[in-house]
Amino acid sequence: MPSRNQRPRFIDPFQPAHIRRLVKDFGSPLLIVDCERVRVQYKKLRKALPGVDLHYALKPMPHPAVVTTILGEGGFLDLATTGEVHLVQRLGADPKRCIHTHPIKRDQDIRNAVNFGVRTFVADNPDEVRKFARYTDNTELLLRVSFRSPGAVCDLSRKFGCDPEDLLSLARLAAEIGVEVRGLSYHVGSQAGDSAKHVEALNACVKLMATARREKLGAFDTLDIGGGFPIDYAQPVTDIIRFCEPIREALGKLPKRVRVIAEPGRFIVGPSTIGVASVMGRAKREGHWWYYLDDGLYGSYSGQLYDHARYPVEPLRDSSERLPSVLAGPTCDSIDVIAENLMLPELKAGDLIVGRAMGAYTWASASEFNFFPKATVVAVNTKPGDEGSVTPL
């Protein structure tokens, strides 16, 4: 982990002494969310995308402390479900700072969000646009356009989004019904290697918005460039300032009246969290040590399956002598193996294993298979100026 500019009033919860203390206080397995690192990530992306309003997508880590931290920085939120609406409502979020971006919703989902006060929704097909006929007074739409992205680790444009060729007829339908269209959105997929697809989608959307305005199909003054901004896992990625350079250049050509927003999830929360698991037991099998942890693929490491992520893992104990080892999860399923062929010092029951970059799509998709409880989430440095405040969920 590169050292960050930690202000002295914060503790660095990723330091071994703090990790040990937090495990002592809150047990294992643990996910330690450092809200100061959330702030650092938020500010980095603000710098990489100046003038772009960042709506934190709750999906990768729907934790109250992260939501509160983003709001404390003056940020915005991206909601997709009634559960997320209720969470931010409970936290006292201003609905004007929230958008609802699930392209497919039940009427009840729309109503729950509208009752909270959310105004901006996403639709990508005629049936969905028609659902807003009864909410024309208090809603407006972003139409989601699909740009396939086979290069991204998770291609989100296969499941959602309308073909660019169908966009204008969808906008005409909205105009006929009297639903206000504010603009377009897209999501090029998560953890993309470079921003070429972003720029392609952006330029295509700008053209479509100009045509739609000429046809007087709506305001078309908002462009939502989605999420997908990549972070370092076991493999490092392009630095975010460089990654966004072509996007900044493309945004620079936009007319001033267009408001640009983004929906980052992973980038904000991924690097801000470490996972801590304990060795429950060990066995030597075919000459190699197998260590069985209290967290695994059915728990916080679920992202290794669903999200195709590889978290850098290392033991807290160090030693110069290292042996080829296997880290396995606690369940009785044979698929539940975190990593093989790792060079590790010899570990004992109770030793701690730390996984890095475990904020996004980890706890959110964990299960309690075999009745192994999900990791406890502990948020640290929750309030700027509040020394090492700790809030367990």
Ligand SMILES: *Cc1c(COP(=O)(O)O)cnc(C)c1O
């Ligand atoms: C998942 C999702 C995001 C967040 O994507 P990241 O790759 O985590 O940045 C943003 N918007 C929508 C609509 C999503 O489904």
